[in-house]
Amino acid sequence: MKSLFGNVWTKRVISLLSVVYTLFVFRLCYLSIFYDMHIHQRASLCLAVSGVSLAALIIMLYTRHQIVTRICSFLILPAMLPVVLLYFGEWGLIIPIVITGIVILLMSGAGEGVKTALATIILLMYIFGALGYFLFSSFFVAAIKEKTVETGVSPSGEYRYRIVNTDDSSKGSTAIYVEPNTADVKNSFATFTLKNLERVVYLSRPIRSGITVNWETKSRQAITDELNALSDTIELKVTDEELTRLGYTYDNKLMLTDLSASRKFAIDKTxxxxxxxxxDSLTEDQLDFFGIGKEANGRYYIKSPSEKVLAEMEYTADKRMYINEMNAGALRQFNSEQVDEATGISYFTLKKYHNVNLNTLTDEQLDYLGVSPSGDVMTISIPPLMSEPDEEHPDAKPVELAPAEEKIVFRYYVAEIEDYYDVNSRHLSFDLLS
Incomplete structure (x- = not known):
């Protein structure tokens, strides 16, 4: 048995377990940057992390002369810096790992000079990292007091909300936040929720009390009808591929934007x-006024491109320049030439428009765009806002400062179209105190 554990190949194989522990630390580092942590069982979490860290420390001390263990010993403490800063105060999680990192760094098989240099660098990282973090927190993060007065989950379980009252110097505010309920990382001891996914669907100043939240399930078609009834100019932004699938060509979506007053008057606009x-809405004469031609098949082209535009496309003057074939540089050059030389005022900008009107889309097309057949809709009922009692006139009746309201503040339909909750993306959070 002694010869087995003294064998160098045994140590090399066992040293791979130190990689597993290091990956666990890096996973925790990743979670601290992109997720908020909510611990359910602090004592159990502390015991579990301590047990795993102790086992890892024993293994790494046993294999401390192996190159894999040496590398791992150099990485644990730097990886823990975001955890220490962003989960500051969760000592049951932080202390066992930091102690493990310190011990294995000091007792690893690396040379004393290397360990001294690395320890100095890591110490400076922690000092300057902590200094920068607390300075940022002190000067750029507002000191406010928040109180969550209600939480809940939508009928489908896809979304959750919370009502938050905030006390500040401006008589406070009430906000309702909605976020996805399916993007959490859960284990027995804690739940990690993605940062930067909450959206404010209602905000009122001053604080409003007695708000009632009601959820209901509505079909895609019913919500489409509601939105079209509100306005017939609601637009959706789509990609080139989606435009093609919806039946549009490149030329169908070519638009003139940022028109000067003189150009608007020329096409009977105000x-x-x-x-x-x-x-597509312009006549042949109007297109000619802008230097654009149109073929019988609907393709648009530049009638007299300048030498610089031709150079961008590497075209000769006798070759017709179709707009859908122009590269970004050629189109940019063409637009830059549409300027009044005397005043510097731009006449217009030619570009492809990626918006489509909601009232032109069928239910099948909305399904293609990713809108679910049905989903959650949140309606809130808000009681009237009454004035505070007047101590000088106790018999005076309260005055109604704001009427009662009932309105829809969240539709799953809009959240899916606008991609409110892209749970696959990761964004750095600068709300360091959240």
């Missing part, structure tokens, strides 16, 4: 018109 103008 100076107050701000919407982009589709090339």
């Amino acid at each position: 100076a107050a018109d701000v919407d982009p103008v589709a090339l």
Whole structure:
């Protein structure tokens, strides 16, 4: 048995377990950057982490002369820096791992000079990291007091909400936050929730009490009808591939935007018109005014491209320049030339428009765009806001400062179209105190 544990190959194989522990630390580092941690059982978590760390320390001390263990001993403490800063105060989680990292760094098989240099660098990382973190927290994060007064989950379980009252110097506020309920990382001891996914669906100043939240399930078609009834100009932004699948060509979506007043007047628009103008809506004479031609098959082209535009495309003057074939540089050059030399005012910008009107889409097309057949809709009922009692006039009746309201504040439909909750993306959070 002694010869087995003294064998160098046994140590090399067992040293791979130190990689597993190091990966666990890096996983925790990743979670601290992108997730908030909510611990359920602090004592159990502390015991579990302590047990795993002790076992890992024994293994790493046994294999401390192996190159794999040496490398791991150099990585544990740097990886723990974000955990220490962002989960500050969760000592049952932090202390066992930090102690393990310190011990194995000091007792690893690396040379004394290497260990001294690395320990100095890591110490400086912690000092400057902590200094920067606390300075940022002190100067750039507002000191406010929040109180969560209600939480809940939607009928489908896809979303959850919380109502938060905030006390500040401006009489406070009440906000309702909605976030996905399916993106959490859960284990027996803690739940990790993605940062930066909460959206404010209702905000009121001052604090409003007595808000009632009601959820209901509505079909895609019913919500489409509601939105179209609200406005017939609601637009959705889609990709090139989606435009093609919806039946649009490149030329169908070519628009003139940022038109000057003189160009608007030339196509019978008023100076107050701000919407982009589709090339398909212009007559042949109007297109000619902008230097654009149209073939019988609907393709648009530049009638007299400048030498610089031709150079961008490496075209000769006798070759027709179709707009859908122009590269970004050629289109940018063409737009830069549409300027009044005397005043520097831009006449117009030619570009492809990626928006489509909601009222032009069928239910099948909305299904293709990723809108589920049915989902959750949140309606809130808000009681009237009454004035505070007047100590000088105790018999005076309260005055209604704001009327009662009932309104829809969240539709799953809009969340899916606008991609509110992209649970596959990761964004750094600068709300360091969240």
